Amino acid sequence: MSRRLGRPRMGSARPDAWDATYPPIGAADLPTYAGPVAWCRRPYVTDVDALRARRPDVAIMGVPFDDRVSNRPGARFGPRAIREANSTTGVHSIALGLEPFDVLDVVDTGDVDIIPAWPERAHAVTYQRVRDVMASGAVPVVLGGDHSLSWPVVTAVAEAVAPRRLAMLHFDAHADTADDESGVRAGHGTPMRRLVEAGVIDGRSLVQVGLRGCWPPPEVFAWMGEQGLRWHPMTEIEERGVDAVVDDAMAEATEHADLVYLSIDVDVVDPGMAPGTGTPEPGGMLTRELLRSVRRIASGVDLAGLDVMEVAPPYDHAEVTAMVAHRCVFEAVSGMAARRLARAAASTRRRRVPA
Numbered sequence: 257m258s259r260r261l262g263r264p265r266m267g268s269a270r271p272d273a274w275d276a277t278y279p280p281i282g283a284a285d286l287p288t289y290a291g292p293v294a295w296c297r298r299p300y301v302t303d304v305d306a307l308r309a310r311r312p313d314v315a316i317m318g319v320p321f322d323d324r325v326s327n328r329p330g331a332r333f334g335p336r337a338i339r340e341a342n343s344t345t346g347v348h349s350i351a352l353g354l355e356p357f358d359v360l361d362v363v364d365t366g367d368v369d370i371i372p373a374w375p376e377r378a379h380a381v382t383y384q385r386v387r388d389v390m391a392s393g394a395v396p397v398v399l400g401g402d403h404s405l406s407w408p409v410v411t412a413v414a415e416a417v418a419p420r421r422l423a424m425l426h427f428d429a430h431a432d433t434a435d436d437e438s439g440v441r442a443g444h445g446t447p448m449r450r451l452v453e454a455g456v457i458d459g460r461s462l463v464q465v466g467l468r469g470c471w472p473p474p475e476v477f478a479w480m481g482e483q484g485l486r487w488h489p490m491t492e493i494e495e496r497g498v499d500a501v502v503d504d505a506m507a508e509a510t511e512h513a514d515l516v517y518l519s520i521d522v523d524v525v526d527p528g529m530a531p532g533t534g535t536p537e538p539g540g541m542l543t544r545e546l547l548r549s550v551r552r553i554a555s556g557v558d559l560a561g562l563d564v565m566e567v568a569p570p571y572d573h574a575e576v577t578a579m580v581a582h583r584c585v586f587e588a589v590s591g592m593a594a595r596r597l598a599r600a601a602a603s604t605r606r607r608r609v610p611a
């Protein structure tokens with residue numbers, strides 16, 4: 257730790273020593289509960305021109321929006337809670353043995369300018385903001401917000417990376433492939449249907465992990481099968497273990513695509529470990545299984561973007577769900593850093609091979 261605590265000057269003129277000089281501690285060394293709220297205390301860069309000039313590797317953005325939920329609202333409070341759910345100034349990934357911010361320039365681009373109760377506007381401005389941020393060359397990381405946002409977000413990412421083909425790895429208790437929810441076609445249970453229908457994601461390149469409970473019904477599974485979707489229910493993780501399932505999911509996602517988008521609905525984690533979400537479903541992944549999976553995916557495939565959705569702080573306890581989401585992003589960024597380092601090492605080795 258680089259922290260140098262100030263020491264008062266000796267020989268103070270005052271008995272209380274309040275004239276002592278303490279060197280300022282600096283924003284980076286403030287405790288995590290003080291100072292501005294940015295993800296992992298990264299620089300806060302919201303201006304599009306400044307982003308283009310800086311060309312960061314990764315851009316965090318919040319979308320405080322939950323007008324499209326079907327059950328309990330509250331995910332609009334997710335982005336701020338996720339940013340705050342960090343009680344360490346440490347930035348060392350013990351799992352990967354690296355400091356990601358030494359490898360990648362990661363900035364927090366703030367929140368999309370949502371107006372409550374205007375969902376059509378929210379989806380439009382979110383789509384536009386992702387396009388603007390990606391023009392800087394950064395990989396977008398979206399803190400939700402309800403899962404309906406993945407429709408505009410992933411559409412923007414797919415358009416920005418075209419003609420490279422985008423796959424999606426989708427961790428969720430629910431498939432989010434409803435045609436509509438009581439007539440609503442842009443709800444938080446429908447985004448994956450819209451993305452496949454529009455051809456944004458080829459059905460064969462949409463791979464789901466963690467499905468359980470009671471939804472979707474057989475006719476929706478039938479549609480998913482017709483589109484070529486692959487899914488790995490929670491029972492398969494119980495039987496085969498999470499690493500084997502995630503290995504298969506990565507192979508399936510990259511079979512017909514060049515880049516992967518990772519979408520995480522925090523309700524994939526068991527509500528005992530992540531209660532702060534709108535549509536909880538008992539019997540989910542362990543936190544450590546999800547964090548491990550995110551780390552392996554980010555270091556194992558080329559990520560074009562990711563989101564962590566459905567964190568609803570009003571139902572949370574002791575910030576546990578927000579901490580899961582915060583760490584999902586840290587594991588993803590650390591995995592991307594590991595992949596960058598591995599690539600650099602491999603190209604150095606290739607250059608050393610004599611001709």
Ligand SMILES: [Mn+2]
Nearest residue numbers: 403428432521
């Ligand atoms: Mn979802």
